[in-house]
Amino acid sequence: MQWFKYALALLSLVGLWFIGLGLSTFIPLPASLLGLLVLLLGLVWLKRIPHALLTVSQFVLGHMLVLFVPATMGILLYGETLADNLLWLVLSIVISTLISLGITAWVCQRLWHAKSVNSPAFNDNE
Amino acid sequence: MLSTYSAQNPYLSAIIWLTITIGVYLISLVIFRLLGRRPVFHPMIFCIALLTIVLFYAGVGVTAYQAHTNVLTWLLGPATVALAVPLYTQLSSIRQNTLAIMLPILIGGTIAPILALAGLYFVVLDKHVRLSLLTKSITSPLAIETSQHIGGIPGLAVVIVIFTGIVGAIFASVVYRIFKITSAPAQGLALGTVGHAIGTAQGFQMSQKIGAFATLGLCINGVLTAIILPIIFFLIS
Numbered sequence: 591m592q593w594f595k596y597a598l599a600l601l602s603l604v605g606l607w608f609i610g611l612g613l614s615t616f617i618p619l620p621a622s623l624l625g626l627l628v629l630l631l632g633l634v635w636l637k638r639i640p641h642a643l644l645t646v647s648q649f650v651l652g653h654m655l656v657l658f659v660p661a662t663m664g665i666l667l668y669g670e671t672l673a674d675n676l677l678w679l680v681l682s683i684v685i686s687t688l689i690s691l692g693i694t695a696w697v698c699q700r701l702w703h704a705k706s707v708n709s710p711a712f713n714d715n716e
Numbered sequence: 717m718l719s720t721y722s723a724q725n726p727y728l729s730a731i732i733w734l735t736i737t738i739g740v741y742l743i744s745l746v747i748f749r750l751l752g753r754r755p756v757f758h759p760m761i762f763c764i765a766l767l768t769i770v771l772f773y774a775g776v777g778v779t780a781y782q783a784h785t786n787v788l789t790w791l792l793g794p795a796t797v798a799l800a801v802p803l804y805t806q807l808s809s810i811r812q813n814t815l816a817i818m819l820p821i822l823i824g825g826t827i828a829p830i831l832a833l834a835g836l837y838f839v840v841l842d843k844h845v846r847l848s849l850l851t852k853s854i855t856s857p858l859a860i861e862t863s864q865h866i867g868g869i870p871g872l873a874v875v876i877v878i879f880t881g882i883v884g885a886i887f888a889s890v891v892y893r894i895f896k897i898t899s900a901p902a903q904g905l906a907l908g909t910v911g912h913a914i915g916t917a918q919g920f921q922m923s924q925k926i927g928a929f930a931t932l933g934l935c936i937n938g939v940l941t942a943i944i945l946p947i948i949f950f951l952i953s
Binding site (some may be wrong): 600602604606607610618619620621622623625626627629630633634639643644646647648650651652654655656657658659660661662663664665666668672674678679680681682683684685686687688689690691692693694695696697698699700701709 | 737738740743758759763764768771778779781782786788789791792793794795796797798799800801802803804805807810814815816817819820821823824827828830831832834835836839840841849852853856857858860861862864870871872874875876878879880883884887888891893894895897898899901902903905906907909910911913914916917920931933935938939940942943946
């Protein structure tokens with residue numbers, strides 16, 4: 591019976607994606623994003639997460655990496671096409687990623703900190 | 717030998733290559749764990765290396781391999797829908813810290829592609845290659861579709877997305893040491909915003925709290941970029 595629930599939860603994710611696909615013909619947004627928003631609205635309406643859905647989504651998201659593998663192998667395809675500029679492309683992506691990672695985290699930490707200093711509830715921590 | 721089978725039966729070759737892919741993924745996870753779960757030895761690196769060897773000896777091209785394992789790439793869509801679950805659990809945290817969550821994501825989501833493009837300003841590149849860089853910090857299924865909308869190359873966009881994610885996952889702890897980032901929300905949010913699903917997986921490796929905030933960054937940045945980029949391109953063109 592438990593397996594049936596898990597299968598149903600998995601199928602509902604696929605179903606929601608198809609709903610997203612249907613919606614994307616009217617709304618110019620990615621199907622997976624629309625499916626996500628539909629599920630989010632559904633959860634807000636339900637006010638709780640069904641147990642089977644929680645287990646299944648944790649499993650799927652935990653092993654999402656395997657779904658990236660075929661697309662990743664495309665690196666071999668474009669490696670040759672971009673050979674002339676590959677070094678610059680790689681350098682530019684690495685550096686921009688590291689800088690934006692640092693700045694994003696820094697801004698978040700500053701704002702979070704400022705908030706805890708301003709709000710009286712957290713004053714005792716200082 | 718495998719390639720002769722592939723020509724005869726598409727279903728058989730799909731099953732064979734799916735099994736090989738999942739096998740390679742599991743082996744990569746084992747290697748990653750044996751080497752002490754260090755971010756430098758990201759499982760994806762071993763996946764690429766092992767599969768390249770397998771494809772070479774099987775005499776199967778990357779395009780053929782991608783066609784056989786197409787179902788995995790397609791499943792990224794439903795897997796992205798599942799992100800609604802961790803997002804729902806963080807809804808109250810979004811309400812309480814709206815500014816501290818939204819502003820860093822907006823900043824990170826904007827400067828990541830702009831910096832990448834700026835770094836390539838003097839390099840001669842195809843226009844479609846440049847456009848493929850714009851989706852570099854959002855999760856693959858959104859990047860594929862958004863890239864199609866704005867005129868990038870979806871296959872290349874995904875490669876750039878995954879490369880960005882691996883770079884973020886590997887160097888996050890070093891960057892946080894340099895920038896003196898100690899708070900879990902900040903560490904997680906940045907990992908998810910810049911490194912999308914692969915950064916988020918890394919976040920869950922660091923701690924559950926960092927992982928939860930990474931999910932938040934991943935979702936909100938993905939949603940914002942997927943909404944804003946096509947609108948900007950619609951306005952320009």
